[in-house]
Amino acid sequence: VAPSGSNQNWEEDRPFTSPSLKTLSKGEEASRSVPVLLIEDNAGDVLLIKESLKEHGFSGKVSVISDGERAVLFMNEIDANADTPCPGLIVLDLNIPKRNGREVLKRIRESSSRCAHVPVVILSSSNAPVDREDTARLGASRYICKPSTLTKFMEVGALLKETLNIGA
Amino acid sequence: LTVSPILDPMGRVIGASKILRDVSERNRLEGAIRASEQESKALEHELLLLIEASGTLLSSLRSAEVLRTIVGLAQRFVKADAYAVWRMNSGDGRWTLSSSSGLSNASAMQDLSSNVPPDALAQKPILIEDVEREPLLNARVEILRAEGIRSMLIIPLAIQGEISGTVVFYWRAPHQFLGPEIRISVALGNLAASALGTAELYDQQLHLTAIAEASQKRTEFLAEAGAVLSSSLVYEKTLAAVAKLSVPIFADWCSVDLVNDRSDIRRVAVEHVDPERVRLAYKLMERYPPNETDLSRTAIRTGRSQLLEEITEELIDKTARDPEHAEMIRGLGLRSFILAPMLMGERVLGLITFATAESGRTYQHPDLALAEELARRAAIAIENSRLYEETKRHGQALRVSNVELRRANSDLEQFAYSASHDLKEPLRMVSLFTQLLKKKYANQLDSEASEYIAHAVQGAQRMEMLVRDLLAYTTASASPGKPLELVNANTILEQTLGILHSDLKASGAEVTRTELPLVRIHAVQLHQLFQNLIGNAIKYRSQNAPCIHISAEQKQDEWLFAVQDNGIGIASEYADQIFGLFKRLHGRDDYEGTGLGLAICKKIVESVGGAIWVESELGRGSTFYFTIPQNAE
Numbered sequence: 129v130a131p132s133g134s135n136q137n138w139e140e141d142r143p144f145t146s147p148s149l150k151t152l153s154k155g156e157e158a159s160r161s162v163p164v165l166l167i168e169d170n171a172g173d174v175l176l177i178k179e180s181l182k183e184h185g186f187s188g189k190v191s192v193i194s195d196g197e198r199a200v201l202f203m204n205e206i207d208a209n210a211d212t213p214c215p216g217l218i219v220l221d222l223n224i225p226k227r228n229g230r231e232v233l234k235r236i237r238e239s240s241s242r243c244a245h246v247p248v249v250i251l252s253s254s255n256a257p258v259d260r261e262d263t264a265r266l267g268a269s270r271y272i273c274k275p276s277t278l279t280k281f282m283e284v285g286a287l288l289k290e291t292l293n294i295g296a
Numbered sequence: 297l298t299v300s301p302i303l304d305p306m307g308r309v310i311g312a313s314k315i316l317r318d319v320s321e322r323n324r325l326e327g328a329i330r331a332s333e334q335e336s337k338a339l340e341h342e343l344l345l346l347i348e349a350s351g352t353l354l355s356s357l358r359s360a361e362v363l364r365t366i367v368g369l370a371q372r373f374v375k376a377d378a379y380a381v382w383r384m385n386s387g388d389g390r391w392t393l394s395s396s397s398g399l400s401n402a403s404a405m406q407d408l409s410s411n412v413p414p415d416a417l418a419q420k421p422i423l424i425e426d427v428e429r430e431p432l433l434n435a436r437v438e439i440l441r442a443e444g445i446r447s448m449l450i451i452p453l454a455i456q457g458e459i460s461g462t463v464v465f466y467w468r469a470p471h472q473f474l475g476p477e478i479r480i481s482v483a484l485g486n487l488a489a490s491a492l493g494t495a496e497l498y499d500q501q502l503h504l505t506a507i508a509e510a511s512q513k514r515t516e517f518l519a520e521a522g523a524v525l526s527s528s529l530v531y532e533k534t535l536a537a538v539a540k541l542s543v544p545i546f547a548d549w550c551s552v553d554l555v556n557d558r559s560d561i562r563r564v565a566v567e568h569v570d571p572e573r574v575r576l577a578y579k580l581m582e583r584y585p586p587n588e589t590d591l592s593r594t595a596i597r598t599g600r601s602q603l604l605e606e607i608t609e610e611l612i613d614k615t616a617r618d619p620e621h622a623e624m625i626r627g628l629g630l631r632s633f634i635l636a637p638m639l640m641g642e643r644v645l646g647l648i649t650f651a652t653a654e655s656g657r658t659y660q661h662p663d664l665a666l667a668e669e670l671a672r673r674a675a676i677a678i679e680n681s682r683l684y685e686e687t688k689r690h691g692q693a694l695r696v697s698n699v700e701l702r703r704a705n706s707d708l709e710q711f712a713y714s715a716s717h718d719l720k721e722p723l724r725m726v727s728l729f730t731q732l733l734k735k736k737y738a739n740q741l742d743s744e745a746s747e748y749i750a751h752a753v754q755g756a757q758r759m760e761m762l763v764r765d766l767l768a769y770t771t772a773s774a775s776p777g778k779p780l781e782l783v784n785a786n787t788i789l790e791q792t793l794g795i796l797h798s799d800l801k802a803s804g805a806e807v808t809r810t811e812l813p814l815v816r817i818h819a820v821q822l823h824q825l826f827q828n829l830i831g832n833a834i835k836y837r838s839q840n841a842p843c844i845h846i847s848a849e850q851k852q853d854e855w856l857f858a859v860q861d862n863g864i865g866i867a868s869e870y871a872d873q874i875f876g877l878f879k880r881l882h883g884r885d886d887y888e889g890t891g892l893g894l895a896i897c898k899k900i901v902e903s904v905g906g907a908i909w910v911e912s913e914l915g916r917g918s919t920f921y922f923t924i925p926q927n928a929e
Contacts, residue, residue, distance in 0.1 A: 172729065276724045
């Protein structure tokens with residue numbers, strides 16, 4: 129794992145570099161092209177979420193940030209640079225390295241940009257009521273417990289799209 | 297002159313009476329008148345003397361006093377040169393001079409030890425005018441001669457028909473016996489015998505009282521010692537206290553020795569009223585450590601008690617190892633002692649030694665019995681103390697191992713929790729990707745590869761179930777730090793039935809229930825209980841559609857819940873087993889499951905202070921009961 133602030137992985141993960149972003153942020157295109165940001169360290173889950181989104185006809189860009197630290201840095205950049213586009217949906221895992229999901233959620237909602245209102249779906253393996261309650265209080269849009277059967281996991285894509293459409 | 301012989305019952309002459317008469321008629325008449333006057337005067341005198349004597353004699357209660365009084369009275373009754381009262385020991389027939397007067401060397405007279413054979417007395421007086429010519433006295437004439445005795449009057453003392461002594465009058469000049477003299481002597485003898493008899497009874501009475509008192513004292517001592525022995529379980533202290541108590545009531549010296557498991561002997565107490573003496577005893581022991589041949593070591597070895605009534609000089613010399621040793625032993629001034637081993641069955645726990653010294657007392661058999669009894673009680677006290685210590689030690693060890701066990705258990709639970717928690721994520725990946733593999737590539741693979749994937753999918757699913765249940769089990773009793781609040785069991789049941797909805801519908805189950813109470817338990821716990829029990833009722837259904845009835849009723853201080861079904865039931869021999877970890881009665885192919893569901897239920901119920909059990913019969917359905925205390929904290 130690269131130290132915080134390093135650009136090495138940042139470039140790879142750096143989302144929303146596509147020119148289409150501008151178009152999206154203007155709301156000129158349909159939801160399927162709105163970029164989705166996954167804050168998730170588990171490559172398996174990333175793959176499954178992408179698969180699930182694909183299954184439900186989502187063809188937009190999916191970017192990934194794999195730790196809490198970089199997620200916070202990303203928010204800092206959005207706030208500092210008005211040109212940096214904001215994603216249409218953030219899918220946030222709670223159990224991520226360096227900064228946990230709660231801190232990241234809090235940072236998102238504290239954003240000075242319009243990103244503060246972006247829909248955030250918590251996708252966690254925890255089913256603990258305390259996690260549901262805490263994240264709801266911090267402004268999460270939805271809470272999904274990571275399913276352990278493929279059928280159920282494939283439904284996650286539908287839920288995300290639904291949220292994206294509402295939020296968009 | 298009339299001489300009449302005095303005969304013994306064998307017809308032997310043992311004496312004679314001589315009566316002189318005046319043959320002159322006139323003289324005889326005058327004499328008779330005078331004699332009659334004198335006689336009546338003499339009789340009056342005798343009578344007065346006897347009345348006085350009886351008063352005097354009866355006023356003395358102790359026999360020693362009576363004996364002295366007899367001698368005194370004899371002096372007033374009959375004029376002689378010396379007087380003596382002899383007593384005969386009824387046991388060995390030996391005579392002793394009990395009291396005397398007028399003898400120049402009474403102790404020499406003691407040598408007349410065998411006085412007159414009792415049968416020779418025959419309850420009649422013996423008159424000896426001349427000791428030199430009396431065959432009865434042949435053997436003793438030398439002694440009498442030394443005292444200058446010439447004549448003797450021997451009056452037998454018969455107590456209750458038995459000759460038990462004599463009153464003897466001695467004359468240093470030849471004496472001619474007179475009728476009144478003999479008569480009054482005999483009367484005095486009778487009176488003396490009767491007084492002596494009474495006094496002896498009184499003596500005996502006193503003796504018996506003394507014995508009774510001594511026995512009473514012993515009982516009291518024993519009771520007190522018993523109380524001391526049972527007062528504390530620290531027996532060394534107790535034994536020292538008993539030693540202290542024995543001195544000086546029962547002994548002048550008392551010491552206690554203890555024998556340990558390795559047969560080492562240790563002195564725990566030495567008591568004497570004078571601490572200086574105690575130091576001396578310790579010094580003696582230090583200087584001359586006891587060896588195996590010592591009486592005390594023998595007593596410890598054999599467990600036999602010993603009474604030594606009299607410690608003689610010879611014994612000290614024999615026991616001592618050198619003259620200095622003997623001197624030190626003498627310094628202790630011991631008179632007699634008792635060695636009383638403390639026995640528990642065959643085992644000798646120690647020895648209590650009692651000794652008398654300056655009190656001048658000597659131990660007798662009753663004292664030995666007392667000492668043995670005391671040692672017996674001391675042994676019991678030691679044994680009790682040992683048992684108490686042992687129990688305490690075991691209790692301590694048990695507490696320690698309980699703490700360790702609890703810690704080990706909690707460590708294990710923590711481990712199980714972490715392991716199952718951390719297993720969950722990678723396992724989900726295995727499960728999901730095998731499923732994805734199957735989904736995406738099933739038609740590109742041959743049937744063998746498809747089967748392999750199917751096994752992998754199944755295995756991963758099973759493992760997931762296990763991990764889920766293990767997590768549920770490890771967290772079943774862990775309360776999330778919140779105090780238990782009252783939860784509505786009806787609401788929880790509704791939620792559970794909602795979750796189980798599809799399973800219930802698929803099996804065609806009919807669920808009925810009574811009104812359920814508010815109970816003190818975490819909602820998740822009750823939910824888990826209902827879910828596992830109702831889930832089992834669905835899973836283990838018979839051919840018929842499941843009928844599940846959930847009820848609760850109030851018992852004294854708890855709620856009794858019941859989940860009743862019409863399923864396959866459980867054979868009674870398994871009724872307890874099924875609540876154990878990983879206990880399964882069926883093959884995996886028949887019924888899916890981890891064997892944790894009921895173990896989780898048991899853990900939950902026990903964590904709130906309740907109990908869980910099943911009543912069932914194979915083929916007749918089961919009813920699972922669990923209780924939740926009403927006042928659970």
